Amino acid sequence: MTKTLNSVKTTALITGASTGIGATYADRLARRGYNLILVARDQKRMEALAERLRADTGVTVDILQADLTRSEDLATVEARLRGDERIGLLVNNAGMAAHGSYAAPDLEAWSSLISLNVTALTRLTGAVVPRFLAQGKGEIINIASVLALAPEMPLGPYAATKSFVVTLTQGLNLELGARGIYAQAVLPAATRTEIWERSGRDVNSLTGVMEVGEMVDAALVGFDRRETITLPSLPDAAQWDAYDNARKAMLPNFPQEHAAARYQA
Numbered sequence: 001m002t003k004t005l006n007s008v009k010t011t012a013l014i015t016g017a018s019t020g021i022g023a024t025y026a027d028r029l030a031r032r033g034y035n036l037i038l039v040a041r042d043q044k045r046m047e048a049l050a051e052r053l054r055a056d057t058g059v060t061v062d063i064l065q066a067d068l069t070r071s072e073d074l075a076t077v078e079a080r081l082r083g084d085e086r087i088g089l090l091v092n093n094a095g096m097a098a099h100g101s102y103a104a105p106d107l108e109a110w111s112s113l114i115s116l117n118v119t120a121l122t123r124l125t126g127a128v129v130p131r132f133l134a135q136g137k138g139e140i141i142n143i144a145s146v147l148a149l150a151p152e153m154p155l156g157p158y159a160a161t162k163s164f165v166v167t168l169t170q171g172l173n174l175e176l177g178a179r180g181i182y183a184q185a186v187l188p189a190a191t192r193t194e195i196w197e198r199s200g201r202d203v204n205s206l207t208g209v210m211e212v213g214e215m216v217d218a219a220l221v222g223f224d225r226r227e228t229i230t231l232p233s234l235p236d237a238a239q240w241d242a243y244d245n246a247r248k249a250m251l252p253n254f255p256q257e258h259a260a261a262r263y264q265a
């Protein structure tokens with residue numbers, strides 16, 4: 001599974017690669033021999049990372065500066081994904097959490113949140129999948145969150161954007177897995193990155209925070225195992241299996257000509 005430095009196989013395009021989880025994926029994938037395309041807004045940070053990774057690993061690293069909430073920038077990244085046949089792995093990592101909760105709605109912030117966490121991820125996936133299908137293979141890593149399963153946490157619509165990512169990834173695998181596409185949803189719990197500070201929260205006030213390197217290394221174990229859902233922090237995988245099996249058990253019962261007895265007036 002692990003690629004060596006001497007057998008470069010493919011290029012990975014990573015969004016949100018200037019820091020945090022995305023920059024850590026860049027490091028780990030470069031060490032596996034992937035050439036890289038880094039996408040984010042902060043050109044200087046990406047240049048510094050690219051320089052280090054080129055020197056440490058010998059892979060090629062391109063930089064695509066883009067604000068993925070801007071449609072023109074997003075179109076540039078989509079075009080690269082459509083046209084560059086060397087790209088075999090898309091890491092949809094760029095994401096944000098917004099300030100506030102449902103009790104204090106900030107509609108502009110919510111729009112940006114959905115643009116980045118939902119629209120950009122979906123459009124980039126849609127841009128690359130037809131080419132992957134034509135080539136008969138392709139890999140997509142989508143960074144979701146345990147909050148996809150935990151609306152109890154008071155982070156407003158952030159959790160809902162991550163539920164979207166989980167469902168999209170499951171659907172991708174179900175529809176296209178047999179045609180050579182592999183998609184993984186990674187659901188990190190609290191991980192030490194700048195996202196907390198950026199959304200006005202203090203990560204040091206939390207317990208159970210994982211270091212970013214450990215989270216990404218665990219997620220890559222799940223990637224190598226071809227998991228659809230990877231929960232790096234969940235101790236007992238049987239809990240996820242029970243949850244998913246309960247969902248699947250409902251499926252044959254959804255289509256009914258009549259409302260359930262409890263809703264009959």
Ligand SMILES: NC(=O)c1ccc[n+]([C@@H]2O[C@H](COP(=O)([O-])OP(=O)(O)OC[C@H]3O[C@@H](n4cnc5c(N)ncnc54)[C@H](OP(=O)(O)O)[C@@H]3O)[C@@H](O)[C@H]2O)c1
Binds near residue numbers: 187
């Ligand atoms: N850290 C956690 O506790 C945690 C837990 C669960 C899930 N996640 C998810 O993990 C992913 C990565 O988050 P992180 O924790 O690594 O956060 P981070 O440290 O804040 O990094 C976010 C990355 O996304 C980029 N980005 C932000 N807005 C962007 C935009 N408009 N256009 C392009 N790039 C943009 C940032 O770069 P620039 O500022 O240079 O653009 C940065 O590279 C996110 O999807 C997040 O929801 C994080």
